[in-house]
Amino acid sequence: MSNLLKEEDTIAAIATPTGTGGIGVIRISGPASPDILSRLFRPKNPLPRLEPRRLHYGWAIDPADGAPIDEILAVFIKGPASYTKEDMAELQCHGGHAVLKRLLEAVTSCGARLAEPGEFTKRAFVNGRIDLAQAEAVLELIQAKTEKERCLAMTALDGRLKDRIEPARQAVIQALARIEAAIDFPDEGLEPIDGEAVAGQLLDNAIFPIKDIVDSYNQRRILREGARVALAGRPNAGKSSLFNAMLGACRVIVSPTPGTTRDTVEETLDLDGISVTIVDTAGINAESHDPVEAMGMEFSVNEIRRADVVIMVSDISNGLSAQDSDLLEMVPDKTPVIMVLNKADLVHPSERGRIEKIMQDRLPHRDHGVSLVTASASNGPGLDELKKEIIRLAVPQDGNGPAHAISEFVPNLRQKNAAQQALAALEQACGGLKKRLPQELVAVDLNDALKKLDEILGIETGPEIFDEIFSRFCIGK
Ligand SMILES: Nc1nc2c(ncn2[C@@H]2O[C@H](COP(=O)(O)OP(=O)(O)OP(=O)(O)O)[C@@H](O)[C@H]2O)c(=O)[nH]1
Ligand SMILES: [Mg+2]
Known part of the structure; x- marks a missing residue:
């Protein structure tokens, strides 16, 4: 899917999930939509033309022989006031596999072709209804598993990223225009460029706002991507027991024999709307000579290094040993640690x-x-x-608590990476301006920055990026 020219054909797909359901929806977009509708839909009250954006009751028929396929509701949505900005139709039929399949065949026999994943949203983008960041937000909304993920996707859907990127883009374009004019017309008597002043403007209007975008990703990445939490500690401390208890299910083996867990096992929980992946690991015992245990321990150490939060489990009835302290040393400095003093039932409450x-x-x-x-x-x-402590440590709180964080836009990894590259190019350009480097070099950096900012919104972006984004969609969206 790399042709980004406006498509002239008509696409169709089943927009509801596969399986049996009360209602199934077939979506059609493109210039043939009204014709397809008139050929296979028989409204109960015959009309010369279907009124747009109104549900009409009737029957879907096989255009070849007029045989009824299903009793349906149909709607015609006239472009450009539609999801794709094209003429669209939606057919709501009964949600069984055979009905949907038969109806889709009838639609394609009338001239539509099957849509590729994400093709409706791609058309909305190509036809200028949404920018690339909004197209991604649609995907994120569909894929949101927790309430917070849904809220995050909604903040991106209203074009908030564009509102933040566009002024920065304009500042870069202005600076670039001045510098390129000076390069192209050196003898036109243009005022010499004040490098410091241009750099200052770029700093205020482009560098600071883009830096804010990158920072908001770094601070709130976990809201978007979820947190990875490793349960680590010495053998027999009760890691697997805690893992099961947190899941509320008997997922992994628990036994009094030290060294029970060999592999890492992970499960994802919804904790307070945040997706949290808990990883049970093999106990770390520096004195073990068992090669299989050693392999398990290597996995454990990797998990400790990559986790967003480490839960170090120790057996309260054994006290904190030198080995527990050694384990704590393995945790990277920036990673928050929760020390769980487990088996509290084994010591007297007064102790x-x-x-x-x-x-x-x-x-x-x-x-x-x-x-x-x-x-x-x-x-x-x-x-x-x-659980509360995991959330407190994984999601940085601001003055208004984590709920406030959701109302703010958080870029996704692709957008953040492009913003970071734009930032690096802009910083280089400013350095060049201050050091009075040749203007051609500054122009190259500014052009690089502009390209990266354009990439965020999908302005003149290479086809590989579109392919990567839209192929993650489901068919029918
Ligand atoms: N009394 C008591 N026993 C516990 C508690 N938690 C775990 N145990 C027991 O401690 C033993 C070890 O528990 P596991 O959960 O298998 O420990 P682990 O840390 O996963 O051990 P390895 O997989 O060998 O590293 C089992 O017999 C559990 O029943 C607790 O809170 N109280
Ligand atoms: Mg275990």
Whole structure:
């Protein structure tokens, strides 16, 4: 799917998920839509022309022999006031596989071709109804699994990224126009360029706003992509028991034999609207000589390094050993750690406070500190506190709490990478302006920056990017 020219043909697809449902929808877009509708739809109250944007009741018929296929509702949506800006039709039939298949065959026999994944949204983009960031937001909205993901997608759907990128783009275009004029017409008596002033304008109007976009991704990436949380610790500390308890299901083997878990096992939970992937790992025992255990431990160390939050599980009845401290050293400095003092049921409640205090004093110093949570995987206490702590550490809070974060736009990885590249090119251009480097070099950097900003919104973007984005859609959207 690399031809980005306006398409002239008519496409059709089943827009509802496969399987049996009360209603199934077939979507048609393109110039032949009204003709297809008139050939295969028989309204109950015959009309010379179907009134656009009104549901009409009637029958879908086989245009070849007039045999009824299903009792349906049909709507005609006249372009450009439609999703794709083209003439569109939607047929709501009964949601069974055979009905939908037969009706789609009838539609294609009238001249439509089957749509590719994301092709309706691609047309909305090619026809200028939405920009590329909004097309991605449609995909994110469809794929949103949690309430927060849905809210995030909605903030992107209203074109907020364009509102933030466009002024920066204009600032770059203005700077570029001045510099290119000076290069192209050196003898026209144009005022010499004040490098410092142009750099200052670029800083205020382009660099700072784009930096904000990159920062908002870095700070709120987890809202968008979810968090990865590793359960790590010594063998037998109760990692797998905690894993099961958090899932509320008996997902992995738990046993009193140290070294039970060999592989990493992961499951994704919805914690307070955030997608959290919890990873159970093999216990780390520096003294083990078992080669299989060693392989498992290597996986554990990798998980500790890549996690967004590490839950270090220790057995409260054993106290905090040198091995626990060594394990904490493995966690990268920037990664928040929750130390779970597990098996709290094994110590007398009156003892817990004293032990927690001792543990706290023994914890090695870390930049972000270590949160302590006392829990019992086998009978439940501490689990709610642990879940709250995961969210608190994974999603940076601002003054208004995490709910506020959702009302702000957060770019996706592709948009953030392009913004970051634009930023690097702009910084280079400003450096060049201040150092009075040849204007041709500055112009190259500004052109690079502009290209990257255009890429975010899909202005003159290469076909590979479109292919990558639209192929992730489902058919019918
Ligand atoms: N009393 C008590 N026993 C627990 C608790 N949590 C786990 N256990 C027991 O401790 C033993 C080890 O539990 P696991 O969950 O398999 O420990 P693990 O950390 O996954 O161990 P490895 O996979 O060997 O690294 C099992 O017998 C569990 O029943 C707890 O909170 N209280
Ligand atoms: Mg285990």
